Amino acid sequence: MDKQYKIQVQDLHKSYGDNEVLKGISLNVKPNEVVCMIGPSGSGKSTFLRCLNKLEEPNRGHVYVDGYDIADKKTNIDLVRQNIGMVFQHFNLFPNMSVAENIMLAPVQLNKMSKEEARTAALHYLDIVGLKDKADVNPTTLSGGQKQRVAIARALAMKPDVMLFDEPTSALDPEMVGDVLEVMQALAKEGMTMVVVTHEMGFAKRVADRVVFFHDGVIKEQGTPEEIFDHPQQPDTKSFLDKVLNV
Amino acid sequence: MSKHWLRNMLMGLTVAVGIGVGLGHAQPVHAAEPTYTIGTVDSFEPFEIPNNKGTYTGKNPGIEIEMLQQIAKHEGFKYNLKVMSFDATLTALQAGQIDASMGGMSVTDERKATIDFTKSYYDSGVVMAVAQDGPIKSMKDLKGKTVAVKAGTSGAIYAKSIAKKYGFKLKYYKTDNTMWSDVQNGNSAATFDDEPVLRYGIRNGMKLKVITKAVDSQPVAMGVKKGQNQELLQKLNDGITWMEKTGRMQKLLDKYTKGSGTKTDGAAQRTIMGLLKANKGALWDGLVATLELTLVGAALALVFGVVLGVMGIADGKFFPWLSATIIYIFRGMPMIVLAFFIYIGMPSVIGHKVPLFTAGVLTLMLDEGAYVGAIVKGGFKAVDRGQWEAARSLGLPYGKALRKVIMPQGIKIMVPSLVNQFIITLKDTSILSAIGVMELTQTGTVIISRNMEGFKMWLIIGVIYIVIITLLTWLSNYVQRKLA
Ligand SMILES: Nc1ncnc2c1ncn2[C@@H]1O[C@H](COP(=O)(O)OP(=O)(O)OP(=O)(O)O)[C@@H](O)[C@H]1O
Numbered sequence: 072m073d074k075q076y077k078i079q080v081q082d083l084h085k086s087y088g089d090n091e092v093l094k095g096i097s098l099n100v101k102p103n104e105v106v107c108m109i110g111p112s113g114s115g116k117s118t119f120l121r122c123l124n125k126l127e128e129p130n131r132g133h134v135y136v137d138g139y140d141i142a143d144k145k146t147n148i149d150l151v152r153q154n155i156g157m158v159f160q161h162f163n164l165f166p167n168m169s170v171a172e173n174i175m176l177a178p179v180q181l182n183k184m185s186k187e188e189a190r191t192a193a194l195h196y197l198d199i200v201g202l203k204d205k206a207d208v209n210p211t212t213l214s215g216g217q218k219q220r221v222a223i224a225r226a227l228a229m230k231p232d233v234m235l236f237d238e239p240t241s242a243l244d245p246e247m248v249g250d251v252l253e254v255m256q257a258l259a260k261e262g263m264t265m266v267v268v269t270h271e272m273g274f275a276k277r278v279a280d281r282v283v284f285f286h287d288g289v290i291k292e293q294g295t296p297e298e299i300f301d302h303p304q305q306p307d308t309k310s311f312l313d314k315v316l317n318v
Numbered sequence: 319m320s321k322h323w324l325r326n327m328l329m330g331l332t333v334a335v336g337i338g339v340g341l342g343h344a345q346p347v348h349a350a351e352p353t354y355t356i357g358t359v360d361s362f363e364p365f366e367i368p369n370n371k372g373t374y375t376g377k378n379p380g381i382e383i384e385m386l387q388q389i390a391k392h393e394g395f396k397y398n399l400k401v402m403s404f405d406a407t408l409t410a411l412q413a414g415q416i417d418a419s420m421g422g423m424s425v426t427d428e429r430k431a432t433i434d435f436t437k438s439y440y441d442s443g444v445v446m447a448v449a450q451d452g453p454i455k456s457m458k459d460l461k462g463k464t465v466a467v468k469a470g471t472s473g474a475i476y477a478k479s480i481a482k483k484y485g486f487k488l489k490y491y492k493t494d495n496t497m498w499s500d501v502q503n504g505n506s507a508a509t510f511d512d513e514p515v516l517r518y519g520i521r522n523g524m525k526l527k528v529i530t531k532a533v534d535s536q537p538v539a540m541g542v543k544k545g546q547n548q549e550l551l552q553k554l555n556d557g558i559t560w561m562e563k564t565g566r567m568q569k570l571l572d573k574y575t576k577g578s579g580t581k582t583d584g585a586a587q588r589t590i591m592g593l594l595k596a597n598k599g600a601l602w603d604g605l606v607a608t609l610e611l612t613l614v615g616a617a618l619a620l621v622f623g624v625v626l627g628v629m630g631i632a633d634g635k636f637f638p639w640l641s642a643t644i645i646y647i648f649r650g651m652p653m654i655v656l657a658f659f660i661y662i663g664m665p666s667v668i669g670h671k672v673p674l675f676t677a678g679v680l681t682l683m684l685d686e687g688a689y690v691g692a693i694v695k696g697g698f699k700a701v702d703r704g705q706w707e708a709a710r711s712l713g714l715p716y717g718k719a720l721r722k723v724i725m726p727q728g729i730k731i732m733v734p735s736l737v738n739q740f741i742i743t744l745k746d747t748s749i750l751s752a753i754g755v756m757e758l759t760q761t762g763t764v765i766i767s768r769n770m771e772g773f774k775m776w777l778i779i780g781v782i783y784i785v786i787i788t789l790l791t792w793l794s795n796y797v798q799r800k801l802a
């Protein structure tokens with residue numbers, strides 16, 4: 072385990088029954104680094120991402136976050152999760168609360184802020200994602216793009232050092248995608264450590280420090296955006312990129 | 319982390335139930351005079367004649383009740399009456415729920431094996447009765463027919479002894495009135511019952527006639543569990559002897575077989591309005607008891623159900639398994655069996671009595687709670703998995719995620735089913751009449767055992783249930799609209 076990494080993954084294996092989905096994955100993420108993960112459907116990208124905050128329990132291998140082994144029973148996973156924000160493909164906003172309450176819930180419940188402070192923070196983060204005027208509406212009345220930006224604000228309110236994104240724009244109408252990507256790009260610029268599963272190759276090219284290509288439960292190839300997109304070495308990488316870039 | 323929270327909740331519930339049971343047990347401090355619990359039947363005229371509230375505090379409560387009053391005074395002891403069905407008095411006596419039992423009980427050899435009887439004060443024979451205008455003329459006509467008897471009575475024992483010979487089948491009942499009505503309506507061909515009891519019923523309007531001489535004449539006595547409560551047995555025997563010597567016993571018997579004790583309601587009280595008026599106090603008390611049982615039972619069932627529901631969706635294998643098993647057991651068991659188990663069965667295991675109301679409420683809590691548990695579990699499971707993941711990924715611990723995110727959404731899904739279950743709970747309280755809880759249905763049984771007005775009284779009681787359920791449905795619709 073190496074202290075210089077924000078996230079360190081060693082030889083991670085995960086199976087569902089007989090189906091081995093992750094077949095020994097190792098990956099290190101440095102502070103402030105933006106890692107984009109691409110690859111065909113079913114290659115294990117989501118599963119890998121969910122292992123990083125223990126939404127899935129690996130069968131073998133280690134995941135260290137800020138030096139804590141999250142498989143270790145002595146590690147308080149709730150504390151670790153407070154430092155890792157996660158944004159889902161389907162937003163998962165809480166429909167029983169207003170937009171602002173969605174954002175205030177965790178800081179207040181975890182005694183990070185008083186109600187008033189949390190409200191101020193909520194408005195601040197809503198401002199960042201451009202939705203300050205939506206603070207008191209019910210999230211079900213929002214469009215997909217707005218929902219996803221609220222979800223990002225909700226994660227940011229816990230002031231995490233790492234943000235995980237699982238295809239944050241896949242469920243959105245095309246005209247909504249830009250707003251969300253813009254917010255994410257701004258975050259990256261401010262130095263947030265990010266791991267992003269995405270099918271948005273343009274975003275990966277522009278924002279990623281490193282692109283990781285998943286194939287069939289292993290990391291087939293990784294490198295800078297130029298290396299992966301302009302000079303892919305592996306035939307699988309090439310055929311995948313041919314498919315997605317030529318649509 | 320999550321387990322702690324669950325354990326605390328479970329412990330809270332255990333303590334709450336424990337306190338409930340414990341409070342029910344608080345007995346008055348022993349005075350100089352000993353206090354006994356005497357079990358008796360919910361009606362067995364002319365031995366036990368309840369007033370329209372189902373208690374024996376009226377002017378003409380029956381031979382045995384008055385006898386006990388006189389003996390207790392003379393012998394210097396106090397007693398609490400516990401009212402139940404006849405066969406329940408026999409099991410309760412063996413379970414130690416009651417110190418002595420009475421209910422026009424015949425002294426038989428079989429019963430002598432487990433009961434020490436007092437001196438007898440009456441001889442009661444079994445007669446056969448048939449519908450007044452029915453086709454049955456003698457026992458020979460019973461071939462292939464069904465005969466109604468009351469479980470555990472000497473009438474039932476006699477009928478069983480001759481059933482093969484005359485080729486009839488037996489059908490068992492809990493109360494005289496239902497049994498007699500069944501004969502009167504022609505569903506059963508005949509009944510065998512104690513002569514004084516049957517004659518009392520006929521005098522009060524049952525359209526039956528007695529067509530045999532009394533047979534199998536047997537002495538009637540009170541009893542204690544064999545080898546137990548010998549002191550009480552002695553007092554009862556002394557009292558009986560004293561009453562016989564002083565002529566009090568004969569006077570008492572005459573009162574109920576010839577005199578004023580046999581009078582019941584007049585014709586004016588037999589219209590629906592008259593019946594309502596005459597019994598309004600009793601019906602009101604029955605209704606209040608029904609509502610009390612419903613509210614307390616449903617509240618506890620809700621707590622129990624939420625615990626089961628939460629266990630059902632917990633991490634790991636053990637708690638979901640436990641929850642599913644508990645739900646399976648209590649949903650699978652008929653509520654009446656559960657009620658008997660708690661009220662009659664448990665005392666012999668835990669070593670002390672279970673108060674009637676506590677037994678009733680406990681039955682409701684477990685039975686309805688199992689249904690509520692299934693509803694709650696289903697409601698939680700119906701909440702999208704992504705809601706859990708979003709809440710947990712923010713760092714909220716299991717319990718907080720459950721309470722702040724999952725529960726509020728699950729409850730919305732559950733409310734219609736919970737309201738429905740609440741109404742079912744109200745109806746299910748009537749099942750508790752089997753152990754003698756004086757709720758609305760049992761009140762009806764008792765009133766009818768006096769006035770024999772089965773049709774009109776059950777109509778009245780049915781309408782009361784419907785009215786209450788209608789009001790509740792309106793109320794719950796209103797609440798649901800508010801919640802939506
Ligand atoms: N909870 C689960 N139970 C069983 N199998 C699962 C489960 N979650 C994922 N899988 C399987 O694991 C494999 C990898 O799934 P995963 O969601 O990680 O792929 P992905 O790379 O994110 O694909 P996509 O681009 O379609 O999101 C798939 O074959 C999937 O069917």
Ligand SMILES: [Mg+2]
Binds near residue numbers: 116
């Ligand atoms: Mg995926």
